[in-house]
Amino acid sequence: xxxxxxxxxxxxxxxxxxxxxxxxxxxxxxxxxxxxxxxxxxxxxxxxxxxxxxxxxxxxxxxxxxxxxxxxxxxxxxxxxxxxxxxxxxxxxxxxxxxxxxxxxxxxxxxxxxxxxxxxxxxxxxxxxxxxxxxxxxxxxxxxxxxxxxxxxxxxxxxxxxxxxxxxxxxxxxxxxxxxxxxxxxxxxxxxxxxxxxxxxxxxxxxxxxxxxxxxxxxxxxxxxxxxxxxxxxxxxxxxx
Numbered sequence: 633x634x635x636x637x638x639x640x641x642x643x644x645x646x647x648x649x650x651x652x653x654x655x656x657x658x659x660x661x662x663x664x665x666x667x668x669x670x671x672x673x674x675x676x677x678x679x680x681x682x683x684x685x686x687x688x689x690x691x692x693x694x695x696x697x698x699x700x701x702x703x704x705x706x707x708x709x710x711x712x713x714x715x716x717x718x719x720x721x722x723x724x725x726x727x728x729x730x731x732x733x734x735x736x737x738x739x740x741x742x743x744x745x746x747x748x749x750x751x752x753x754x755x756x757x758x759x760x761x762x763x764x765x766x767x768x769x770x771x772x773x774x775x776x777x778x779x780x781x782x783x784x785x786x787x788x789x790x791x792x793x794x795x796x797x798x799x800x801x802x803x804x805x806x807x808x809x810x811x812x813x814x815x816x817x818x819x820x821x822x823x824x825x826x827x828x829x830x831x832x833x834x835x836x837x838x839x840x841x842x843x844x845x846x847x848x849x850x851x852x853x854x855x856x857x858x859x860x861x862x863x864x865x866x867x868x869x870x871x872x873x
Contacts, residue, residue, distance in 0.1 A: 633673050638713045640688075640706060644695030648710055649684035651676050655743075656716045657862055658683045658707060662725025664789075665782035666775050667691035670724060675847055677722070677859040685710050689781045697784035700792055703730060704737050711741060720862050722746040724847065726785075728811070729753065732827070733792065735807040744833075745809040746861045749844050752823020753793045753802075759820050766818030773848050799830065808833035810861050815840040837861075 638646045649671040657680045661668045668691065671684035688695030688706055698706075711719060720743045723731035728750025735742045752759075792798065809831045813821035815838050828836035839846065839857055847854040 633671065636713075638685075638710050640695070640709050642695075644688050644706075645693065646688060646695075646706060646710065647686045647692035649686075650681065650714075652678070652681045654680045655862075656681050656683065656714075656719035657722050658685065658710070658719050660685075660707075660721065660723035660727030660730050661687075662723075662727050663687070663690075663777055663782060664726045664730075664785035665690055665779070666726075666777040669773070669775050670847060674851055675854055675858075677862045678855065679859065680720075680862055683710065683714065683719070687781065690778050691776065697778075697780045699788040700730065700733050700785060701737070701788070703785070704734050707734055708738060708741065717741075718743050720744050720746060722748070722858060722862060723750070724748045725750060725844065729789065732802075732809065735809065736798075736801050736805060739805065739807050742807050744862075745807060746812070746858065747809065747824070747827075748812045748858070748861075749814045749817055749819065749846075750811065750824055751819065752827060753798065754823050755790065755793065756823075759823065762820050763818055770818050770843055772845050802827070802830050803832070805831050806833065807831075810834075810864075811836050812857065812861060813838045814842045814844050814846055816842055817844040819844060 633649050633651045636648045651673050661670050668684050668686040676682040686693040721731040728747030731745045735745045811824040811828050828834035
């Protein structure tokens, strides 16, 4: 794994891991506000050049609390610094939701979105109740994170999902978006199914019998799944892998 430092216009120094060769994929980790736990040669999609920007204010990146719009601007700064015209945006968990925001804000920069085990664009009590009920049985990995960055991005997320033009923008989007649900995730997948139905180039797939963080529990399967998803930006029906 190689690395680079990208300095943003406001002076924040962002750590960016990079590995592989081929078409470009930017990989977004979850959280929000977590270190980039997917930055690994073993987890990167095969046959691609993968970029792993660590969010500002987290881990090896400078800066501090910020909004989703600022996160999108940081991704654009990384893309421009790397000389990339367009890339696939692959996100896990919170990274899936940020990938959708990026595709809506900067469609000219995005080949396709691959969102894995995302939350979806909602704040729903029944979803939260089911998630909370399953947490004790599936606590997830211990990942370093910034509480301040988390809080700022959560607030920004709520502002975004309340914007009046959000669903119209999704329905009009021409960016292909594949949403992959983890079959044993404690997070209900119906918000991903809604997104797949709404986006003209959307599809929903399910990876059976794996938890939310199957990048950790099933790393070889993770790499197989993300490689296959990144290789096919075509529109298609929902199905299970």
